[in-house]
Amino acid sequence: MKNKYIIIPVFAFLLSMLLYSCEKNAVQIIDVPVSGAQLKFFNFGVNAPIVNFYANDTKVSAALSATGSESSTTGVAYGAVYPSVNSYAVIAPGTYNFKGQRPSTVSTDANLAISTLNTSVQEGKNYSLYLSGIYNASAKTIESFIVEDVLPPVDTSGGYVRFVHAISNANPFNLVLKNTTTGAETVVATNIAYKSASSFVKVPFGIYELYCRYPNSSTNVISRNGTSAVSVIKANTYTFSIRGDMTVTSTTATNRPFIDNTPNR
Known part of the structure; x- marks a missing residue:
């Protein structure tokens, strides 16, 4: 079965000869194998708000946008997974501060990181990162962890x-x-x-x-x-x-x- 990969913007320059350029919040889905580390993101933190996932300051999960503006309602809600299909987001290998971050356009807590996890991901490996536990509404934090997907x-x-x-x-x-x-x-x-x-x-x-x-x-x-x-x-x-x-x-x-x-x- 052919895997699909979602390429975040920081990685797009490697595919410039294959793909059209896109605006900053868009992602690309392609059907050919690519280099990098592959990740899935799960918002399984009970009562957690909608978030976008970031690797350092680069957004990994995003809705396609025709305007370049981030949506306040389109993110990864509780119980949802990104990418939602049988595919992975692809990033360059390295050490990252992964964040579950509130959208920039929400009226409260805009750009607030409710969870952070510093870890390394390796070339050619697959991972799943989870927001988990129960959201602390006072501290505005949620737990997170990552597991390797040894397919x-x-x-x-x-x-x-x-x-x-x-x-x-x-x-x-x-x-x-x-x-x-x-x-x-x-x-x-x-x-x-x-x-x-x-x-x-x-x-x-x-x-x-x-x-x-x-x-x-x-x-x-x-x-x-x-x-x-x-x-x-x-x-x-x-x-x-x-x-x-x-x-x-x-x-x-x-x-x-x-x-x-x-x-x-």
């Missing part, structure tokens, strides 16, 4: 899945997949703690219910089943992440514990 080779005989834990007030979990046709259960991740990720595991293609259980327990603590069951397609790779607040018991609240399904490719 397996493309395999047409099955799909690959992994588990990322982004709920700050939850204990470590196992992730269990239940095939909706056979009823067979497979434990794909064991004892994964907050701000941690499991390795990618191969599973047969099919439709699965997802269950988070505490180690040595058969009780489903977080579930994704019924009409929310997920399809694992052969040759594809998926990240199942948990977000939310474990104290919320509503089954419909936005900030309830939830299992997200994001394709990596």
Whole structure:
């Protein structure tokens, strides 16, 4: 399956012979492999406002704009991922201060960085950066962490899945997949703690219910089943992440514990 990459402006000069120029807030999507480090950005901080993601002072996530003006409403909202499709943003390798930053056009807290994370990214590697935990409305801060996405080779005989834990007030979990046709259960991740990720595991293609259980327990603590069951397609790779607040018991609240399904490719 062909990967798509989103190139941020600081990297665009390397492609000047291939792409038309664009204004400062735009991004480019191309279908050919490129050099650099590849990143996905998750706003999974409970109650966090809309943000744009920056690497130092260069915007990595942005809506296409015909005017050059930043949108106050188009950013990465809680529960959203950028890029949202099975692609990555591409930046030059190096050490960055990654920021989740409020848009410049909002009436309150314009350009405020609610989260910062200083870390290095390497050539040819893939990463996922998460805003996580529960937003501190007084300090106007949220936690963040980054994990490497060690993508397996493309395999047409099955799909690959992994588990990322982004709920700050939850204990470590196992992730269990239940095939909706056979009823067979497979434990794909064991004892994964907050701000941690499991390795990618191969599973047969099919439709699965997802269950988070505490180690040595058969009780489903977080579930994704019924009409929310997920399809694992052969040759594809998926990240199942948990977000939310474990104290919320509503089954419909936005900030309830939830299992997200994001394709990596």
